[in-house]
Amino acid sequence: MGLLTNDRVNIVITNYLLRYAYYRIPAAEGLVSYGEIELPKGTVKEGKVENKSVLVEMINKLIHEKKWRKKKLFFSLPDDTVVIRNIEIPASLARNEAKEYVKTQLGNKIYLPFSNPAIALDFLDDAPENQEFQQVLLYAYPQDKLTAFEEVFDKAGFKVIGADLTSLSVYRYYYLTREESSRHVLLAHWNRDSLGITIFQEHKAIFTRYITIDPMLFSGNKADITVMLDDYILEINRIIDFYRYSITKGNEQIEQVVLAGDFPLLKEAQSKIADQVTIPIDRFAKEELPVKYVDVMGLGMKSDG
Numbered sequence: 001m002g003l004l005t006n007d008r009v010n011i012v013i014t015n016y017l018l019r020y021a022y023y024r025i026p027a028a029e030g031l032v033s034y035g036e037i038e039l040p041k042g043t044v045k046e047g048k049v050e051n052k053s054v055l056v057e058m059i060n061k062l063i064h065e066k067k068w069r070k071k072k073l074f075f076s077l078p079d080d081t082v083v084i085r086n087i088e089i090p091a092s093l094a095r096n097e098a099k100e101y102v103k104t105q106l107g108n109k110i111y112l113p114f115s116n117p118a119i120a121l122d123f124l125d126d127a128p129e130n131q132e133f134q135q136v137l138l139y140a141y142p143q144d145k146l147t148a149f150e151e152v153f154d155k156a157g158f159k160v161i162g163a164d165l166t167s168l169s170v171y172r173y174y175y176l177t178r179e180e181s182s183r184h185v186l187l188a189h190w191n192r193d194s195l196g197i198t199i200f201q202e203h204k205a206i207f208t209r210y211i212t213i214d215p216m217l218f219s220g221n222k223a224d225i226t227v228m229l230d231d232y233i234l235e236i237n238r239i240i241d242f243y244r245y246s247i248t249k250g251n252e253q254i255e256q257v258v259l260a261g262d263f264p265l266l267k268e269a270q271s272k273i274a275d276q277v278t279i280p281i282d283r284f285a286k287e288e289l290p291v292k293y294v295d296v297m298g299l300g301m302k303s304d305g
Contacts, residue, residue, distance in 0.1 A: 047078030059156035173298030182256035
């Protein structure tokens with residue numbers, strides 16, 4: 001009794017598929033099973049549940065096949081509408097008071113592009129004595145989108161215990177499986193319909209950019225696809241320079257590029273980036289599972305706490 005109390009299902013949802021991994025413990029060696037299911041077109045659109053009944057039915061079928069009813073679940077949210085801000089709060093606030101303070105400042109001193117956000121805070125450094133303010137990172141996400149996914153999973157038969165951002169899941173896998181992880185990392189989570197670029201500084205996400213990709217571009221001729229690929233890589237290079245010269249004022253630079261996702265030209269993208277920068281690139285080429293599973297594997301390594 002109690003030997004499997006740490007087992008958990010982990011699910012990543014995109015606009016076109018559901019990717020899952022079942023872990024007996026939240027560690028790399030705890031992986032038991034994995035897979036993915038294509039979603040009917042229009043089930044999830046722009047990171048938002050559009051057809052709850054279809055999604056519930058598909059997840060319920062998966063639960064029945066895998067015997068996962070009432071299993072604990074972590075799921076990853078699409079990164080399309082996440083906001084990351086570096087904000088100041090009074091240094092006198094205890095950590096358990098900071099979140100409530102930030103909520104009182106929404107729409108007053110802190111403005112977001114959506115109302116009713118779900119928020120989380122990540123403290124940077126402890127404020128020096130006698131300093132009036134301290135720096136924290138604010139992560140905000142539309143509460144209605146989060147709630148819609150929670151309701152679907154609950155109705156299908158899971159016991160939802162937490163949610164994560166997909167970019168954080170990918171980064172978690174990177175730093176937990178590498179002997180040495182860099183201090184300044186650019187993650188390009190590149191999928192069929194999107195490119196999410198996130199910068200991590202000392203293991204904290206400090207910048208994000210989400211770019212939508214038209215999947216129909218892949219049906220064009222080779223020349224058009226090459227131009228499209230070059231445009232996105234140019235944007236990655238711009239953000240590398242932006243971090244060095246604008247965010248860190250020339251004091252720091254990206255030390256590692258991490259590539260992941262189900263983008264069909266990920267290997268070609270790596271080659272093109274390598275031709276333009278001298279920064280090491282990690283594409284998870286030596287993992288046991290295909291690189292597209294890095295997101296859900298990283299989610300599976302997240303602790304319950």
